[in-house]
Amino acid sequence: MPARLHLDLPDGWPRGLPLRLEGVRVARGSAEILRGIDLELDPARRSILVGPSGSGKSTLLRLLNRLEDPSSGRILLGEEPLHAFPVRLLRRSIAVVPQDPRPLPGSIRENLLYPAEVAGIPPPTDARLADALAEFGLPADQLDRDASGLSGGERRRLAIAVALMTSPEILALDEPTAGLDPASTHRLVDALDRRARSDGLRTLVVSHDRRTAPALGEDAFVIEAGRVVDHGPTAEVLRRTDAEAWSVPDGSGGPLP
Numbered sequence: 001m002p003a004r005l006h007l008d009l010p011d012g013w014p015r016g017l018p019l020r021l022e023g024v025r026v027a028r029g030s031a032e033i034l035r036g037i038d039l040e041l042d043p044a045r046r047s048i049l050v051g052p053s054g055s056g057k058s059t060l061l062r063l064l065n066r067l068e069d070p071s072s073g074r075i076l077l078g079e080e081p082l083h084a085f086p087v088r089l090l091r092r093s094i095a096v097v098p099q100d101p102r103p104l105p106g107s108i109r110e111n112l113l114y115p116a117e118v119a120g121i122p123p124p125t126d127a128r129l130a131d132a133l134a135e136f137g138l139p140a141d142q143l144d145r146d147a148s149g150l151s152g153g154e155r156r157r158l159a160i161a162v163a164l165m166t167s168p169e170i171l172a173l174d175e176p177t178a179g180l181d182p183a184s185t186h187r188l189v190d191a192l193d194r195r196a197r198s199d200g201l202r203t204l205v206v207s208h209d210r211r212t213a214p215a216l217g218e219d220a221f222v223i224e225a226g227r228v229v230d231h232g233p234t235a236e237v238l239r240r241t242d243a244e245a246w247s248v249p250d251g252s253g254g255p256l257p
């Protein structure tokens with residue numbers, strides 16, 4: 001059974017609501033990174049975000065749990081703007097795993113225990129932590145290993161396992177399959193799919209891999225130069241999107257069954 005802490009968010013915490021970006025702009029100095037993003041994440045569907053390098057995908061993810069705020073425009077969970085929620089709870093509800101997550105100093109166990117420590121609840125047993133690792137194809141017998149020694153792909157999978165300890169409603173992932181071998185890619189896609197079906201986990205995945213993209217989300221948004229230029233069912237969007245524009249095969253994906 002996957003390890004979950006079941007940290008209950010307060011009564012009345014909004015669940016099952018759309019997440020909506022309206023006219024979102026982000027400027028850094030004189031550079032306009034996002035230039036009026038309108039996008040809605042349907043609570044019942046998983047989405048992918050595709051687009052060329054530098055188009056603003058990572059920046060968009062950083063807005064979702066307020067690692068950064070828009071220069072203008074609004075982001076709404078249901079009808080409420082994100083800044084109406086306590087940021088600590090918001091980040092429990094909407095988890096964002098960056099492309100190159102850095103583990104906390106210490107062992108893999110300490111990283112997995114961190115959410116329980118922050119929440120002040122009893123730590124999960126080693127058996128549950130081992131399950132959390134196994135779910136993402138990480139060696140379950142290496143809890144004592146120093147997390148800083150993990151490879152990039154392993155660090156990303158550990159960060160996903162840590163993020164899922166608190167059962168977020170929305171999980172945003174920046175290129176989670178980049179650099180993974182086909183077996184690890186399939187395991188990750190399967191694990192996310194299982195969580196979607198068992199927990200209703202909604203994902204927004206940045207992906208450059210046309211082969212795995214359809215298995216990661218039913219809806220696709222294409223972002224170019226800071227604007228959403230296309231969206232719709234993933235298969236249709238892929239058919240009409242210029243492959244050269246965004247597909248950077250990482251050489252590892254392999255076709256999914």
Ligand SMILES: Nc1ncnc2c1ncn2[C@@H]1O[C@H](COP(=O)(O)OP(=O)(O)OP(=O)(O)O)[C@@H](O)[C@H]1O
Nearest residue numbers: 028029031033051052053054055056057058059060
């Ligand atoms: N501090 C900054 N000042 C100016 N421009 C910046 C700054 N930080 C990022 N950018 C630019 O913002 C743009 C969007 O970056 P972002 O990382 O969101 O793109 P991305 O679509 O995720 O790219 P990739 O697919 O390569 O990860 C890039 O052109 C980047 O160079």
